[in-house]
Amino acid sequence: MKNLILLLLLCLLATVAKTQETIDFKARSKAIVVTNGDLVSIKADTAYVLSYSSGQVVKQRRLELLRMRSINDSLEALLISNTGKLEALNAYIDSLQKRAVVDSVSIAQSFKRSIENLNRINDRLQNENSKLQQIQKKQQTLILEQEKDINQLQKKTRGVWWNGVKDKFAAFGGGVVVGALILLLI
Structure with missing residues (x-):
């Protein structure tokens, strides 16, 4: 009986397992949200499984990265x-500089021409x-000659x-003599 119960239990689990939907994770999938007990079929080369809190940190970092990228784009512009x-x-x-x-x-x-003119x-x-x-x-020579001439003329x-x-x-002496002679003769 134990075997029968065990068999029924396995059948029940197999039935429950078959009724559960399998979530496919493909190479094009970015992220999927799964909960406890979900079956995931990975059809990509690599997949990372993160907890909800780690996912929130990654999401926050991604938002920061996007904001940084936006700042970088504006700085680049x-x-x-x-x-x-x-x-x-x-x-x-x-x-x-050329001017x-x-x-x-x-x-x-211009300075050169001015200097040449000067x-x-x-x-x-x-x-x-x-x-x-x-x-x-010549004037000094003429003045000296004129001074000599003036000196000679003055002499x-x-x-x-x-x-x-x-x-x-x-004439005075002659007049006096003539006058004296006239006086004497007169």
Whole structure:
């Protein structure tokens, strides 16, 4: 009888086991939820079985990963935008450098022309100065000659004056003598 009861019990378990549905886990399945007593048929190379609390941690980590991926995507977009701005700024700086080189060359050429003009003006002024010095030497020579002439003329003028004074004294003396003679004769 014991065998019979055992046989019936096994038949009953076999019947209950047959009535239970088998859940298939295929290679395309991401995750399935099973409860205690469910039968799972694994039709993939690998499958991980996690408890509910571990599954919640994995789910939380996955959400964090998705949020991090979103932040990473926005940072990457910002990086691309900033890289574009930086490249534009580099291009602008390059153009400023090229313009500065052109301007410096232009300024250098302008300074060179100005210096050449100043050198020409300086040469002309030096020539004019040397001419003026020659004219000044001639004038000094003429002034010295004129001073000699003036001194000679002054000597001659003094001689003429003295001669005039002598003539006047002689005329006065002659007049006095003639007057005295006339007085004596009269």
